[in-house]
Structure formats: C-alpha cells, structure tokens
Amino acid sequence: MRGFRHFGMMFFCLLVFMGSTEAQLQMGFYSSSCPNAERIVQDYVNRHIHNAPSLAATILRMHFHDCFVRGCDASVLLNTTSSNNQTEKVATPNLTLRGFDFIDKVKSLLEAACPAVVSCADIVALVARDAVVATGGPFWRVPTGRRDGTISRSSEALNNIPPPTSNFTNLQRLFANQGLDLKDLVLLSGAHTIGISHCSSFSNRLYNFTGVGDQDPALDSEYAANLKARKCRSLNDNTTIVEMDPGSFRTFDLSYYRHLLKRRGLFQSDSALTTNSTTLSFVNQLLQGPLQNFFAEFANSMEKMGRINVKTGTTGEIRKHCAVVNS
Ligand code: HEM
Known part of the structure; x- marks a missing residue:
C-alpha cells in the first residue's frame, strides 16, 4: 500500500513538472535570443506607417484572420504553391487583406539581425499592435514566443472567419x-x-x-x-x-x-x-x-485573441520567409 502511495506521489509530481515546462508565450521572449527584435519592429512601423496609415487597419484585420484559423501561427501568410492545396490567403475573406509586403520587409530586417529566431506569427502580432498605436489607437500587451505553422487551407478560413452576413x-x-x-x-x-x-x-x-x-x-x-x-x-x-x-x-x-x-x-x-x-x-x-x-x-x-491556439516550444517552426514553409 505504501509503495503504491509512493508511486502515486511520484506520478503526480511528474505531471506537475510536465505542466510547468510546457512552453507559453511570455513578455520579452526574445530578450536574450534577439534583444532588439521588438525595437526593430517598432522603429520600422513608426518610420513607415505614416506613408500608408491604412495599413494599420488591414494588418489588424490580418492578425484576426490569422488567429481564427489554426491559431495565431502566420498560416494566413502562406502562398499557394500547388494546385491541390489552396492556402488561406486565397480564401474570399482574405482576398481584401493587404500589407503582406510590409510584413516581409520587417521579417527581412529581423533575419538580418538574428537569423531564424523571430517567428512570422509574432511579427504579425507586433506590427498590428505597433501600427495601431502609431496611428493614435490603443496599446495592448503582446507576449511573444509564437511559432509558425506549416499548414494552411483555404476551406478552413471559410469555415472559421465570420462572414459579414453573420447573424x-x-x-x-x-x-x-x-x-x-x-x-x-x-x-x-x-x-x-x-x-x-x-x-x-x-x-x-x-x-x-x-x-x-x-x-x-x-x-x-x-x-x-x-x-x-x-x-x-x-x-x-x-x-x-x-x-x-x-x-x-x-x-x-x-x-x-x-x-x-x-x-x-x-x-x-x-x-x-x-x-x-x-x-x-x-x-x-x-x-x-x-x-x-x-x-x-x-x-x-x-x-x-493573440493567444488563440498558439504554437510554442518545439511545435511548428521559425519560417525563413513568411510566405513559404521551410524546406
Ligand atoms: C465580428 C465579426 C467580423 C466580421 C464579420 C468582419 C468582417 C469584415 C469585413 C467584411 C471587412 C471589410 C473587408 C473589405 O471589404 O475590404 C472588415 C474590415 C475590417 N475588419 Fe472586420 N470583421 C469582424 C471582426 C473583426 C475583428 C475581430 C477585427 C480585429 C480585431 C476586425 C478588424 C477589421 C478592420 C481593421 C477592418 C478594416 C480593414 C481595412 O481597412 O483594410 N474585424 N471586417
């Protein structure tokens, strides 16, 4: 009986330990792996958003459309590369999104500073926030550490993003x-x-x-x-x-x-x-x-919203280019 109780206790401790090591988003996730990451994003947004303030709205919407399909994992950014897999990007609700080149530009700056460290999913979340703030809107906390997904399906965008005709x-x-x-x-x-x-x-x-x-x-x-x-x-x-x-x-x-x-x-x-x-x-x-x-x-x-179904730890990947999965 004592042996059984001892085993039970150890099993319980193991579960607690596993729970506590499960990766989560955290504020300043890149503070040691890429200390200037958030500054690089913010500086680029502040320098360029005033030329095209309408980007704040479309990138905020991009973040929403990303999070509602397979979680905030940048699946909305992936290009269709074969005719038998149409990605989210070509689904009707996403055809009116803009700003993909803006995200690509920020990604290229981050790749130059810290190759293969900062995810496209975090870039979308940070740019959405910084662009809204730069145009006089609210600030919100963006904990980071999201990783990028490798799957993107147009049909899932249609099923999960609410249409404007929704009751x-x-x-x-x-x-x-x-x-x-x-x-x-x-x-x-x-x-x-x-x-x-x-x-x-x-x-x-x-x-x-x-x-x-x-x-x-x-x-x-x-x-x-x-x-x-x-x-x-x-x-x-x-x-x-x-x-x-x-x-x-x-x-x-x-x-x-x-x-x-x-x-x-x-x-x-x-x-x-x-x-x-x-x-x-x-x-x-x-x-x-x-x-x-x-x-x-x-x-x-x-x-x-920014925490919906995020991939963290070892799931997903850090894409090199936001529009394609790593080879
Ligand atoms: C509640 C369900 C929602 C529906 C049905 C909906 C639908 C739409 C539609 C149809 C457009 C116009 C697209 C176009 O014709 O160009 C739009 C624009 C927009 N939506 Fe939503 N939306 C919803 C929720 C949200 C949420 C949760 C966010 C962000 C947190 C958001 C942010 C935006 C923004 C900022 C625009 C303007 C985009 C631009 O100027 O390019 N929407 N939405």
Whole structure:
C-alpha cells in the first residue's frame, strides 16, 4: 500500500513538472535570443506607417484572420504553391487583406539581425499592435514566443472567419469556438472604428436582401440611400471602398458604437450586436464610459485573441520567409 502511495506521489509530481515546462508565450521572449527584435519592429512601423496609415487597419484585420484559423501561427501568410492545396490567403475573406509586403520587409530586417529566431506569427502580432498605436489607437500587451505553422487551407478560413452576413448566433458560435465570449465579440468588433470595406461586403443589404431586390430593414434607410447614391451604385460593384466608421475612419474612437445604435453599422454582423440584450448592454456601457475604458477593455480582448491556439516550444517552426514553409 505504501509503495503504491509512493508511486502515486511520484506520478503526480511528474505531471506537475510536465505542466510547468510546457512552453507559453511570455513578455520579452526574445530578450536574450534577439534583444532588439521588438525595437526593430517598432522603429520600422513608426518610420513607415505614416506613408500608408491604412495599413494599420488591414494588418489588424490580418492578425484576426490569422488567429481564427489554426491559431495565431502566420498560416494566413502562406502562398499557394500547388494546385491541390489552396492556402488561406486565397480564401474570399482574405482576398481584401493587404500589407503582406510590409510584413516581409520587417521579417527581412529581423533575419538580418538574428537569423531564424523571430517567428512570422509574432511579427504579425507586433506590427498590428505597433501600427495601431502609431496611428493614435490603443496599446495592448503582446507576449511573444509564437511559432509558425506549416499548414494552411483555404476551406478552413471559410469555415472559421465570420462572414459579414453573420447573424448573432453565428457570431457567438464562431467566437466561442476560439474561446472568446460575447464581451470579446463586442470589443473586438470595435476594430471597425478604423478602416474601409468594399461595397461587395455589404451590397446585398442595399440591393437584394432577401432575393427580391429589397433592402435590409435593419439598416437606416437614409444611410442606405446615401450609400446607394454616392458610393455603391450597383449590387455587383466590387471595387469601390467605403469608410466603415464614416467621419472618423482613421481615428480609433467610440463612434463605431454610436453608429450601431443609429442602425448605421455597415455589416449585418455589426448590426447583429444590437439584436441581443447582452451585447447591446455592452455597447451601451462602452458608450457611457470614457474612451480610455474602451482602450483598456479592447487591449484585454486583443491580448486574449493573440493567444488563440498558439504554437510554442518545439511545435511548428521559425519560417525563413513568411510566405513559404521551410524546406
Ligand atoms: C465580428 C465579426 C467580423 C466580421 C464579420 C468582419 C468582417 C469584415 C469585413 C467584411 C471587412 C471589410 C473587408 C473589405 O471589404 O475590404 C472588415 C474590415 C475590417 N475588419 Fe472586420 N470583421 C469582424 C471582426 C473583426 C475583428 C475581430 C477585427 C480585429 C480585431 C476586425 C478588424 C477589421 C478592420 C481593421 C477592418 C478594416 C480593414 C481595412 O481597412 O483594410 N474585424 N471586417
């Protein structure tokens, strides 16, 4: 009996030990392996983002699209190299992403400083944060140590990235699949305070909502009329772009949420946030609080999103080029 208890104790200690050695993200992961890594990223962003401030929005969206498919592992950056494996990059939601060359440039600077040390997944997470901060948005913590994935499938992007036609149930399900709750859904949707959309992402709401040439009754009719007259002139317009938060699409502020309450959220997924009492009350709470409160809460949800299913320790790899797996 004593021998059995002794064995049990040792087994328990082993489990605790294994748990504690499991690699995790940590602040300043590169502080000894590449001490200037985070500085190099930040300097490059600060020097170049002002030439193209719209990159802050698209790279923030890139980080989201990366994390929702196989975790934050830079799988969104991989090029399709054979006809029998279409990667995430060519899936419909990712066709409007930009900024891949910006990520490649940062990667080349880091490879010059510390070859094969800094992952593309960490670069996306750091650039997204630094670009948002450089354009006046919130700061959030980016613990590092993510490693890069080797698999990328277009079909998985379609299954996991919420489409703009999502209703509340769909959004709740897709966020819950990633371990994110309704508060995260409301806060992270607040990223639509910056950036643009193509007409094609919402023109069904203007021209053919139920298939009989009608308009979405949940969209403010004056706003819809304006969009039709000045911007999205037909159902099939897939080139014109529209500010998602008209009047302040370059400023990270609360006006996205104000638009939601006026039924002026651009996507069905935006307006869906006002169809559920829990998310509606989060929206109201954010609007009643100061901007700093939104920034702090957004930061918490971004840090949470940045931890989704990360590969650490010995899983995955450190890609040499962000668009291709190592040979
Ligand atoms: C809740 C579900 C979401 C849906 C359905 C959704 C959908 C979309 C769509 C359709 C666009 C416009 C794409 C285009 O036509 O060019 C867009 C843009 C954008 N999204 Fe989302 N999104 C969601 C959540 C998020 C989250 C969680 C983030 C980041 C944390 C985010 C950040 C952005 C940004 C910054 C843009 C502007 C991109 C640019 O200016 O190029 N979105 N989103």
